Amino acid sequence: MVAKRRKILLISNDSGAVLPISEAFRQAGYDIIATADSSMGLILAQKHTPELMIIDISLGLEGFELIFTLRQSVEFQQLPVVLLSDKRETSERRIKSLRLGVDIYLMKPFEPQELIVLVALLFSSRPEKLLTPERDLLTATERAVLAHVAMGMLNKEIAQTMYISTRTVESHIRNMLRKTDMPNRTALVRWAMDSQAMIVRQDP
Numbered sequence: 001m002v003a004k005r006r007k008i009l010l011i012s013n014d015s016g017a018v019l020p021i022s023e024a025f026r027q028a029g030y031d032i033i034a035t036a037d038s039s040m041g042l043i044l045a046q047k048h049t050p051e052l053m054i055i056d057i058s059l060g061l062e063g064f065e066l067i068f069t070l071r072q073s074v075e076f077q078q079l080p081v082v083l084l085s086d087k088r089e090t091s092e093r094r095i096k097s098l099r100l101g102v103d104i105y106l107m108k109p110f111e112p113q114e115l116i117v118l119v120a121l122l123f124s125s126r127p128e129k130l131l132t133p134e135r136d137l138l139t140a141t142e143r144a145v146l147a148h149v150a151m152g153m154l155n156k157e158i159a160q161t162m163y164i165s166t167r168t169v170e171s172h173i174r175n176m177l178r179k180t181d182m183p184n185r186t187a188l189v190r191w192a193m194d195s196q197a198m199i200v201r202q203d204p
Contacts, residue, residue: 006123007048010034011041011066012056012084017108021054024112025119038066045070050079052119057085067100080122082106082115104147105161114151121147121192137179145172150189 008025012018013036025032033048035041045053053070055063063083070076082104104118121143138146148158155173159166173185182188 005029005031006052007050008032008052008054008119009041009045009048009050010054011038011063012036012054014056017056017084021112021115024116028116030119038063041066042069045076045079049075052080052082052122054082054084054115054119057083064100067102071101077101082119082122084108104144110151117150118147121150138176142172142176145169146176146188146192149173149185150192 006029008030010018010021010025010032012021012034015036018034018036022032022034033044033050035044041053041055044050055066057063067081067083070079070081080103081101083102083106085105085107103122106115106118124143144162145158148161153161155166155169158169162169173188176188177183180188180191182191
């Protein structure tokens with residue numbers, strides 16, 4: 001099964017990150033449009049109707065305002081949003097982003113492939129995507145936990161990122177291992193790849 005080319009809009013004024021992220025997504029089979037301006041980002045979103053938006057918090061309040069504006073439109077209320085941040089950001093900003101409906105809050109530095117895995121998992125949980133029986137085993141929260149497991153994060157780190165307890169993270173992982181009949185975390189991530197829960201293949 002070959003995945004269609006998903007359209008992604010990247011908004012970042014971090015010139016050192018835009019090129020490697022854009023190139024990595026293109027090589028993974030995605031169509032990506034990039035801009036450094038939040039106002040232009042809104043125009044491009046309305047013009048191209050992306051299936052996911054990646055916003056760099058280095059844009060400051062403009063980034064939050066863009067997300068808020070998008071959520072006011074019926075067309076973009078369910079648009080998946082990934083927010084890129086750094087360690088200097090406050091917990092208040094993280095909470096604000098979650099309240100605005102941000103799906104993934106990813107701290108820098110990170111490898112482009114880590115972002116691709118997270119985006120692929122996020123797409124796999126969307127109702128418009130045809131799900132195989134295997135992929136449909138996991139709940140949305142379990143998919144979010146799995147995305148962070150795939151990045152190599154420890155349970156404590158996942159708990160802090162998702163604002164849940166470590167015990168809850170452990171419970172989700174146990175449930176996923178039981179559902180998929182996988183022996184460990186590594187096998188669980190491999191299962192997700194093999195069952196197309198992380199589709200990043202290029203069109204032939």
